[in-house]
Amino acid sequence: MKAVVAVDSFKGSMTSMQAGNAVKRGILSACPNAEVVVCPVADGGEGTTDALIEGLGGEKISLTVTGPYGDFVSCYYGWLSKQKTAVMEMASAAGITLVKERNPLRASTRGVGEMIADALKRGGRNFIIGIGGSATNDGGIGMLKALGYSFLDEKGQDVGEGAQALGKVMKIGGDKRNPLLEQAHFQIACDVTNPLCGVNGATYIFGPQKGVVEEQKQPLDEAMHHYAEVVEQHFHCDAMNQAGAGAAGGLGFAFLTFLGGELIPGVSLVLSVNGLEKEHGHTHVGLYVQAMAKWLAVALVTGVCCGVVGSLFHIGVERATELREQHPWLLWCLPAAGLVIVAFYKLTKTEGQ
Numbered sequence: 001m002k003a004v005v006a007v008d009s010f011k012g013s014m015t016s017m018q019a020g021n022a023v024k025r026g027i028l029s030a031c032p033n034a035e036v037v038v039c040p041v042a043d044g045g046e047g048t049t050d051a052l053i054e055g056l057g058g059e060k061i062s063l064t065v066t067g068p069y070g071d072f073v074s075c076y077y078g079w080l081s082k083q084k085t086a087v088m089e090m091a092s093a094a095g096i097t098l099v100k101e102r103n104p105l106r107a108s109t110r111g112v113g114e115m116i117a118d119a120l121k122r123g124g125r126n127f128i129i130g131i132g133g134s135a136t137n138d139g140g141i142g143m144l145k146a147l148g149y150s151f152l153d154e155k156g157q158d159v160g161e162g163a164q165a166l167g168k169v170m171k172i173g174g175d176k177r178n179p180l181l182e183q184a185h186f187q188i189a190c191d192v193t194n195p196l197c198g199v200n201g202a203t204y205i206f207g208p209q210k211g212v213v214e215e216q217k218q219p220l221d222e223a224m225h226h227y228a229e230v231v232e233q234h235f236h237c238d239a240m241n242q243a244g245a246g247a248a249g250g251l252g253f254a255f256l257t258f259l260g261g262e263l264i265p266g267v268s269l270v271l272s273v274n275g276l277e278k279e280h281g282h283t284h285v286g287l288y289v290q291a292m293a294k295w296l297a298v299a300l301v302t303g304v305c306c307g308v309v310g311s312l313f314h315i316g317v318e319r320a321t322e323l324r325e326q327h328p329w330l331l332w333c334l335p336a337a338g339l340v341i342v343a344f345y346k347l348t349k350t351e352g353q
Contacts, residue, residue, distance in 0.1 A: 004036075189270070
């Protein structure tokens with residue numbers, strides 16, 4: 001027997017691999033000859049970095065970056081040297097758990113860009129980044145500035161950082177863009193499908209949990225829309241209405257437009273990285289499809305059998321009714337048949353004794 005174990009982490013209790021190995025021990029205790037493979041799994045949110053570091057033999061890279069409000073914070077990312085892949089969670093550098101106050105006008109994603117820049121210097125060319133749990137609503141301006149982009153107002157001055165900078169952006173500069181970005185490929189774990197702007201966008205839906213009050217929603221959303229228009233004119237693209245553009249306060253939009261990133265559902269992305277699909281031939285979607293196909297096959301066979309039996313019973317009842325109506329005297333045979341059955345039963349019982 002071969003078993004593939006893929007268990008998500010138990011928050012605050014067990015990592016994905018610890019839980020998976022516990023299941024493995026249970027299987028082996030019941031079936032010692034079983035082949036059990038444990039794969040790390042996560043949904044792209046908290047615990048994704050740890051799961052892939054532990055499960056794929058990666059290295060934890062610790063560093064200090066700029067936090068959401070400009071102070072320094074300690075964070076880390078996973079480094080898979082053979083694949084030249086960096087695994088990150090933006091929340092470790094710009095997450096809501098890092099702040100006591102919640103001021104979206106100031107909160108910046110600069111630390112995320114600093115993590116990316118560090119991995120680029122290390123040789124990172126593939127990036128897997130979870131963008132859940134952000135404290136920011138800056139459209140990714142902070143991250144992009146850390147990667148060499150500039151954002152200028154109508155006077156050619158730097159607009160600053162945080163959501164307060166969005167409405168001031170009139171020009172984008174890429175002259176100092178980190179040249180290593182040309183070789184980088186970004187895959188973003190994103191389960192959010194919201195657009196960037198509007199009543200279903202970043203500010204209206206996710207802003208309140210980051211400190212956006214009711215009277216700030218409309219002006220901040222309008223500022224985000226202005227920023228998006230400048231970006232789209234600069235890159236000649238249309239991304240503000242794409243699914244996921246509003247994730248992490250517009251960070252999804254920044255990855256789509258500036259870095260050519262792909263927004264991928266978290267579990268699907270992690271399963272493609274941990275080798276579960278490649279080595280064992282299935283993804284969670286594939287397993288669902290196979291299970292559904294088997295269920296339908298069983299239901300079809302059962303339905304056919306029940307239909308045949310029911311039809312035969314119905315035909316038999318109709319035939320018996322016809323015979324009774326054509327030959328009423330057959331009714332008198334029923335008591336006689338009963339007497340014959342009783343006599344046969346007593347006879348066989350006596351012989352058995």
